[in-house]
Amino acid sequence: xxxxxxxxxxxxxxxxxxxxxxxxxxxxxxxxxxxxxxxxxxxxxxxxxxxxxxxxxxxxxxxxxxxxxxxxxxxxxxxxxxxxxxxxxxxxxxxxxxxxxxxxxxxxxxxxxxxxxxxxxxxxxxxxxxxxxxxxxxxxxxxxxxxxxxxxxxxxxxxxxxxxxxxxxxxxxxxxxxxxxxxxxxxxxxxxxxxxxxxxxxxxxxxxxxxxxxxxxxxxxxxxxxxxxxxxxxxxxxxxxxxxxxxxxxxxxxxxxxxxxxxxxxxxxxxxxxxxxxxxxxxxxxxxxxxxxxxxxxxxxxxxxxxxxxxxxxxxxxxxxxxxxxxxxxxxxxxxxxxxxxxxxxxxxxxxxxxxxxxxxxxxxxxxxxxxxxxxxxxxxxxxxxxxxxxxxxxxxxxxxxxxx
Numbered sequence: 001x002x003x004x005x006x007x008x009x010x011x012x013x014x015x016x017x018x019x020x021x022x023x024x025x026x027x028x029x030x031x032x033x034x035x036x037x038x039x040x041x042x043x044x045x046x047x048x049x050x051x052x053x054x055x056x057x058x059x060x061x062x063x064x065x066x067x068x069x070x071x072x073x074x075x076x077x078x079x080x081x082x083x084x085x086x087x088x089x090x091x092x093x094x095x096x097x098x099x100x101x102x103x104x105x106x107x108x109x110x111x112x113x114x115x116x117x118x119x120x121x122x123x124x125x126x127x128x129x130x131x132x133x134x135x136x137x138x139x140x141x142x143x144x145x146x147x148x149x150x151x152x153x154x155x156x157x158x159x160x161x162x163x164x165x166x167x168x169x170x171x172x173x174x175x176x177x178x179x180x181x182x183x184x185x186x187x188x189x190x191x192x193x194x195x196x197x198x199x200x201x202x203x204x205x206x207x208x209x210x211x212x213x214x215x216x217x218x219x220x221x222x223x224x225x226x227x228x229x230x231x232x233x234x235x236x237x238x239x240x241x242x243x244x245x246x247x248x249x250x251x252x253x254x255x256x257x258x259x260x261x262x263x264x265x266x267x268x269x270x271x272x273x274x275x276x277x278x279x280x281x282x283x284x285x286x287x288x289x290x291x292x293x294x295x296x297x298x299x300x301x302x303x304x305x306x307x308x309x310x311x312x313x314x315x316x317x318x319x320x321x322x323x324x325x326x327x328x329x330x331x332x333x334x335x336x337x338x339x340x341x342x343x344x345x346x347x348x349x350x351x352x353x354x355x356x357x358x359x360x361x362x363x364x365x366x367x368x369x370x371x372x373x374x375x376x377x378x379x380x381x382x383x384x385x386x387x388x389x390x391x392x393x394x395x396x397x398x399x400x401x402x403x404x405x
Contacts (some may be wrong), residue, residue, distance in 0.1 A: 127254035
């Protein structure tokens, strides 16, 4: 859930992490082409930055930078100077923070949680048919994405060890009293999870906004048959004795709810598409539906609880409140951690020194429209009546259609 986080890190899991270089080596600027640098921008230095006298070499920067430039050159275009400047700045900053986190982890004797990393990588690939093409569209390598996940996991491990993410019962009680009036309803509500199997490949947005070609009816029929076969197999697994529905969702579902075990939260009948609601509201707590097709794919639905009209009891919202408070603490904690670490470590950003001030001046703060949140943002579960509702409780008109990213 960490929005806008573009970090890169490899701690004990990246064979490509460069050997630290001493800063007394003389930098010999290369002579890049016009397309590689953008008109008016300086040549790239052999050492782009140092952290506590440990050098970050140009080669590590170019692993990512060259892919960003390639997205333009593949279309016969030169990268605009403004975009080139932006990439140089952002990539350098993420590699600097990468090195800071690496050194901090070593100092604390902390290694990245390998199980969390493997789970994150597996989840990110769900629903993506052509992973190499996906990487190309994003302008990343397999390793640079892994480094990004490692950085996020390490940050969380640091904060957990420092006791920054703990949520107390008193905090939950206080939050519940604030939001309780927002959840009064005249209709019945259910708490449900689902496994969503997409029909056909999950298309990713392209840099130029091109639309994929319309599939033929034969292709559509083939994709539907494949999805139905997979859904039938998963239904048998989900209804078998001792089955772990949440784990099956993590391993096989797509969309924002997948990494939460398919949890869709609590909602009224009118909050989901009709086919989904008709099937879900017929079930009793603990029951699992046979595969149900909607425009988003094929769903296997499990009902966790049902609530009558009126106020929702605290027990119905407790997990959601804890998640909300935990995410709030994680978001705030990451900002504070980054500020503290940047102040703690001696950093020389040679790229920033070469680029100088942005000729366009400082950027105005970006206003984020909730409706434009990227896929992977914490799921929005149900409508609240007032502004005090926690994130994750606003209107969600239908079960999410995952794009696997």
